[in-house]
Amino acid sequence: MAGKTLFEKVWEEHVVVEEPGRPDLLYIDLHLVHEVTSPQAFEGLRLAGRRVRRPDLTFATMDHNVPTTPRVPGEALTSDPIAARQMETLAANCREFGITLWDVFSGEQGIVHVIGPQLGLTQPGKTIVCGDSHTATHGAFGALAFGIGTTEVEHVLATQTLPQAKPRTMEIWVDGQLPPGVAAKDVILGIIGRIGTDGATGHVIEYRGPVIRSLTMEERMTICNMSIEAGARAGMIAPDAETFAYLEGRLYAPKGAAFERAVSAWEKLPTDADARFDRRVVIDVATLAPQVTWGTSPGMVTDVTGRVPDPDQLPAPDARRAAERALEYMGLEPGTPIQEIRLDRVFIGSCTNSRLEDLRSAARVVRGRKVAPGVRAMVVPGSQWVKHQAEQEGLDRIFKEAGFEWRESGCSMCLGMNPDILQPGERCASTSNRNFEGRQGRGGRTHLVSPVMAAAAAIHGHFVDVREIDAAVSA
Numbered sequence: 001m002a003g004k005t006l007f008e009k010v011w012e013e014h015v016v017v018e019e020p021g022r023p024d025l026l027y028i029d030l031h032l033v034h035e036v037t038s039p040q041a042f043e044g045l046r047l048a049g050r051r052v053r054r055p056d057l058t059f060a061t062m063d064h065n066v067p068t069t070p071r072v073p074g075e076a077l078t079s080d081p082i083a084a085r086q087m088e089t090l091a092a093n094c095r096e097f098g099i100t101l102w103d104v105f106s107g108e109q110g111i112v113h114v115i116g117p118q119l120g121l122t123q124p125g126k127t128i129v130c131g132d133s134h135t136a137t138h139g140a141f142g143a144l145a146f147g148i149g150t151t152e153v154e155h156v157l158a159t160q161t162l163p164q165a166k167p168r169t170m171e172i173w174v175d176g177q178l179p180p181g182v183a184a185k186d187v188i189l190g191i192i193g194r195i196g197t198d199g200a201t202g203h204v205i206e207y208r209g210p211v212i213r214s215l216t217m218e219e220r221m222t223i224c225n226m227s228i229e230a231g232a233r234a235g236m237i238a239p240d241a242e243t244f245a246y247l248e249g250r251l252y253a254p255k256g257a258a259f260e261r262a263v264s265a266w267e268k269l270p271t272d273a274d275a276r277f278d279r280r281v282v283i284d285v286a287t288l289a290p291q292v293t294w295g296t297s298p299g300m301v302t303d304v305t306g307r308v309p310d311p312d313q314l315p316a317p318d319a320r321r322a323a324e325r326a327l328e329y330m331g332l333e334p335g336t337p338i339q340e341i342r343l344d345r346v347f348i349g350s351c352t353n354s355r356l357e358d359l360r361s362a363a364r365v366v367r368g369r370k371v372a373p374g375v376r377a378m379v380v381p382g383s384q385w386v387k388h389q390a391e392q393e394g395l396d397r398i399f400k401e402a403g404f405e406w407r408e409s410g411c412s413m414c415l416g417m418n419p420d421i422l423q424p425g426e427r428c429a430s431t432s433n434r435n436f437e438g439r440q441g442r443g444g445r446t447h448l449v450s451p452v453m454a455a456a457a458a459i460h461g462h463f464v465d466v467r468e469i470d471a472a473v474s475a
């Protein structure tokens with residue numbers, strides 16, 4: 001019998017009911033909850049007179065619609081009645097159903113996909129769900145983590161299980177060595193540019209190969225985070241010594257002998273040498289350049305040294321029309337060098353790139369320089385913990401002295417659900433994961449880039465090739 005993939009091992013370990021012709025029923029080890037996709041789920045439970053089956057496996061935070069301006073206890077947090085109601089409702093639901101909540105005043109508050117790993121809740125081999133499409137982030141630890149809809153949130157709250165059709169498997173082998181100045185974000189943007197936004201539909205991706213093994217946990221999270229932008233159900237990376245070292249000592253990680261036992265079990269998770277994937281893609285990053293999106297989907301991406309494409313030169317009529325429409329929305333002319341695109345705003349944040357290493361790398365570019373006149377730039381740490389750590393290291397001073405705004409944690413300008421939005425027509429270099437029309441505010445124009453590319457763009461007022469501006473950024 002052929003060996004098993006990481007995904008198959010985790011899946012099989014969690015099937016509680018298997019019937020021919022029906023989706024498997026999976027046991028869920030960790031359920032993360034945020035304010036936007038949970039209110040109706042809790043309401044459903046109440047109407048049915050049910051309790052939460054495992055409040056001890058369910059954790060909640062507020063992230064999407066929290067303002068990122070200073071938080072003063074006792075003062076109204078937001079003037080937006082919908083946001084206020086969602087936050088109050090989450091707090092009331094967590095009290096009623098006995099669920100741990102990290103609210104805006106908690107030192108653990110942050111973007112749900114940043115705090116799960118940080119608290120050690122995210123662990124290899126677990127099944128993890130959240131009513132949020134970027135749940136794949138947690139797959140960086142060798143967990144099977146995927147986003148679910150609000151009715152599924154209710155199902156998991158009530159039963160701690162979820163019916164799921166088994167996805168197919170896809171291996172993305174990342175070969176070569178990452179060149180200086182080229183980040184994990186460029187790797188995933190490059191992959192999506194190559195396979196397309198539906199390139200992994202129906203599949204769970206396992207990212208493998210020497211480049212993946214060389215990445216830190218935070219870089220692995222950046223890659224897994226955007227699996228959904230390639231259409232995948234989830235993205236996973238096999239756990240290794242890097243994973244175990246990251247987890248050891250974290251609040252919810254097993255301790256002492258229990259940790260040793262957990263590591264022995266986690267070591268058995270990686271894909272067997274003779275396992276087979278349904279599909280296989282090989283990407284070599286040796287010549288990969290920093291990436292910049294020019295359109296309104298993450299697959300509309302090119303090298304920083306490239307130009308805005310000419311739709312007329314695209315062979316497929318569908319792609320041509322999509323590119324034409326995207327360029328119109330983006331206010332860009334075909335053939336424009338990417339480095340001539342001028343920016344109004346820069347956003348460093350989101351569950352893709354708001355962790356400590358992201359802020360450190362951006363700060364290395366910013367140190368001793370100034371944000372270009374006319375550019376408004378902001379840094380939004382992914383969690384209160386990240387913010388605190390960054391302040392301990394003096395990163396906040398580097399950003400503020402350069403003219404960046406330094407904010408409280410949340411999803412912020414990743415999506416227009418809170419006061420941090422673009423004005424119509426404004427153009428933004430953003431470290432987030434989606435550049436859809438209106439994503440950062442109606443009429444706003446988003447270019448996805450890595451943290452160092454965003455930092456360099458803030459300083460110059462237009463995109464620049466971060467490999468050329470300073471040897472320090474390559475460190």
Ligand SMILES: CC(C)[C@H](C(=O)O)[C@@H](O)C(=O)O
Binds near residue numbers: 064132
């Ligand atoms: C609001 C939420 C449901 C949504 C998601 O599922 O991803 C958001 O986090 C996003 O990134 O678009």
Ligand code: SF4
Binds near residue numbers: 111350433
């Ligand atoms: S930071 Fe952005 S992508 Fe991540 S959960 Fe929040 S809104 Fe979604």
